[in-house]
Amino acid sequence: MSKPILVVKGLTKKYGANTIFHDIDMTVNEGDTDVIIGPSGTGKSTLLRCINLLTKADAGQIWLDGEEITAHDHDEDEVRAHIGMVFQNFLLFNHLTALGNVKIGLNKVKKLSDQAAEQKAIQELERVGLADRAHHYPGQLSGGQQQRVAIARALAMDPRIMLFDEPTSALDPELIGEVLEVMRQLAKDGMTMLVVTHEMGFAREVSDRIIFLENGSIVEEGPPDVLFYTPKFERTREFLWKITELYGKKESDA
Amino acid sequence: MDVGRFVQYIASGTAYTVSVTLIALPLGLVLGLLFSLLYVYGGKVTARVMSVYSTVMRGIPPIVLLFILYFLVSGSINLSPLLAGSISLGIVSSAYQMEIIRGALLSVSGGQMMAARAIGMSKMSAIRYVIIPQAFRLAICPWSNEAAIVIKDSSLVYALGVPEILRRAQLISASTQQPFLAFITAGLIYFFLVFITNRLLDRLDKRLRIPSNP
Numbered sequence: 001m002s003k004p005i006l007v008v009k010g011l012t013k014k015y016g017a018n019t020i021f022h023d024i025d026m027t028v029n030e031g032d033t034d035v036i037i038g039p040s041g042t043g044k045s046t047l048l049r050c051i052n053l054l055t056k057a058d059a060g061q062i063w064l065d066g067e068e069i070t071a072h073d074h075d076e077d078e079v080r081a082h083i084g085m086v087f088q089n090f091l092l093f094n095h096l097t098a099l100g101n102v103k104i105g106l107n108k109v110k111k112l113s114d115q116a117a118e119q120k121a122i123q124e125l126e127r128v129g130l131a132d133r134a135h136h137y138p139g140q141l142s143g144g145q146q147q148r149v150a151i152a153r154a155l156a157m158d159p160r161i162m163l164f165d166e167p168t169s170a171l172d173p174e175l176i177g178e179v180l181e182v183m184r185q186l187a188k189d190g191m192t193m194l195v196v197t198h199e200m201g202f203a204r205e206v207s208d209r210i211i212f213l214e215n216g217s218i219v220e221e222g223p224p225d226v227l228f229y230t231p232k233f234e235r236t237r238e239f240l241w242k243i244t245e246l247y248g249k250k251e252s253d254a
Numbered sequence: 255m256d257v258g259r260f261v262q263y264i265a266s267g268t269a270y271t272v273s274v275t276l277i278a279l280p281l282g283l284v285l286g287l288l289f290s291l292l293y294v295y296g297g298k299v300t301a302r303v304m305s306v307y308s309t310v311m312r313g314i315p316p317i318v319l320l321f322i323l324y325f326l327v328s329g330s331i332n333l334s335p336l337l338a339g340s341i342s343l344g345i346v347s348s349a350y351q352m353e354i355i356r357g358a359l360l361s362v363s364g365g366q367m368m369a370a371r372a373i374g375m376s377k378m379s380a381i382r383y384v385i386i387p388q389a390f391r392l393a394i395c396p397w398s399n400e401a402a403i404v405i406k407d408s409s410l411v412y413a414l415g416v417p418e419i420l421r422r423a424q425l426i427s428a429s430t431q432q433p434f435l436a437f438i439t440a441g442l443i444y445f446f447l448v449f450i451t452n453r454l455l456d457r458l459d460k461r462l463r464i465p466s467n468p
Contacts, residue, residue: 054371081374091369095387095464105373108383139466150369157373 002029004063005161005192006051011060013046020046021216024060028161028194033187035203035224036196037243038213044196045088047213048163051194052083065160081109084154084162089170090146092138098125098149099134102156110157124152128182144175148182155186162186164195200244204228212236257435263426264439270418271447274340274408279401281344286351293352294359295381304352311349317410319346324414339411347404354396358389391462398455402448409444419443 006028013020020043028034036044049055051062053069053076062070069079092101102124106117125131128148138146147167154162164183168176180202187193187206197203203210204224211221220227220236231237293304311319323342327333333341362385370380412421419440427436 052372054368077371077374077376079374080372083372085369085372087365087369087372089365091365093366093369093384093388095384095391104383105375108379109374137465139464153373 002032004028005030005065006194007063008051009061009063011047011050011062012058013043013050013055014058019216021213024213024218026211026218026221028192029208030192031190032208033191033193033195033206034209034211035207036194036211036213037198037200037203037240038219039239042213043216044213045165048085048165048194048196052080052085052163054080054085077109081105081157082160084157084159086147086150086154086162086164086167088166090138090143090150092146092150092153094138097135097137098130098141098145098152101138101149102153105153105157120156121152124156125149127155128152129178142175143171144178147171147179151179151182151186161192161194164193164197166196166198168197168199198243198246200240210240212239214239260426260430260432260435261439264419264422264436265443267417267419267422268443268447270336270411270416271405271408271444273336274343274411274416274418275405275447277337277340278343278347278408279404281341282347282351282400282404285345285348286355289348289352290355290359291381293356295377308349308352311346312353316343316346316407317413320410320413335411335414336416339414339416340408343404343407343410346407347400350400350403351397354400355389355393357396358393359385361392362388391459391464394455394459394462398452398459401451401455405447405451406444 004027006026008024008026011024012022024047026034036047038044046055050057057070060070061068064079064082068074069076092098093104096104099118099121102121103117106112106120107114110117112120122131122134125134128151130145130148130152133141133145133149136145138149141149151162151167167183168179171179176199180199183193183195183202184206195202195207207224209221210224210227212219212227214235220232222231227236228240231240289304289307292300293308294301296304320339320342323345324335324338327341328335328338366384366388367377367380370384371377375383409418409420412418412424415421423436423440427433430436
């Protein structure tokens with residue numbers, strides 16, 4: 001019933017003698033929202049970048065939809081077009097309006113006609129509630145709005161999976177809610193998502209599975225209730241509750 | 255002496271000055287853009303070659319390079335002094351424009367490239383549709399400096415016998431014994447050309463500025 005969209009086996013990344021993560025195995029099933037948590041510097045961002053091939057892993061294999069994307073003859077650009085990525089600092093194209101940002105991939109990668117691209121882009125902006133900001137430049141939008149445009153830009157490509165790299169970490173507290181709301185809706189609509197975040201409220205409510213990463217390996221993974229209340233390792237519980245205290249409150253209030 | 259005819263004689267060199275500039279500046283831009291892309295995205299060996307090119311071209315006075323390139327260019331193909339001189343100045347300018355554009359390319363944050371690749375754009379399309387449009391805007395102000403320098407350096411082709419403003423000023427100053435008036439006239443024309451060019455580029459910069467909230 002649950003079909004794996006993303007399968008990672010033995011993924012390892014080193015920078016020189018420094019191992020970022022080692023021998024990571026994970027599977028994300030279709031329609032699931034999996035959350036990766038862990039202390040900073042444990043390679044969570046690098047892991048996401050390796051998954052969409054922005055960074056080359058040193059060892060291991062990745063399958064997307066049953067196809068091995070780490071195979072040598074695979075077209076990396078083609079792979080990335082099928083994996084949506086949302087960055088911590090939005091990274092919108094500064095010289096383009098919100099509409100232009102969402103359109104450019106449709107135009108230049110999917111090669112849609114200008115009219116078709118525009119129509120699709122407006123739909124995606126509506127989906128994140130920003131159709132009325134279509135002609136604003138990134139510099140004219142709030143952080144939360146910029147991140148929602150970035151989500152729309154990724155969604156426009158009709159990705160098989162969406163990767164979120166701490167999507168709310170760069171936002172002022174009062175702007176976090178609107179971004180999480182969009183992500184919650186995506187999860188509800190059945191989008192497959194892999195999210196690196198410290199938002200424990202989101203993780204508990206929305207995720208199907210929490211993956212706890214520390215010192216470059218997966219310490220423990222499982223459904224949120226299990227990890228919060230009956231984890232195998234005391235370290236997991238300790239970390240989860242510490243983060244909940246630090247970040248989680250505003251979210252559970254919202 | 256008829257001051258009107260005196261001034262007119264010098265001013266009629268303006269067409270040459272403008273021609274030289276309109277050949278040298280765009281040629282330098284095309285080469286400079288190409289070289290800067292090779293420098294930034296072409297790998298280590300290419301970057302090294304471009305760096306040597308830049309260092310050599312910027313380390314020699316333009317008039318010396320003009321002579322060297324002029325004799326190289328006109329030795330291999332039969333060109334008028336005007337064209338050969340303009341091409342030579344364009345090549346000199348390409349080194350400076352390369353540095354201007356390289357700086358602008360590097361000023362566009364690396365995240366822009368990453369975001370473009372993340373939606374499946376090839377490196378080439380990312381450079382073309384995301385990096386260059388932003389770098390172009392950043393380059394306008396420093397480029398305006400280079401435009402002024404090329405306009406002024408166009409006077410160097412007088413050494414090849416092209417009857418542009420400076421050459422004419424020199425000729426008429428010798429024949430009328432009025433060096434002060436001759437060179438003041440030449441100076442004013444150059445100043446006027448540079449002034450207009452910078453104002454136009456200023457306007458372009460303002461028009462293309464990406465809107466943002468304060």
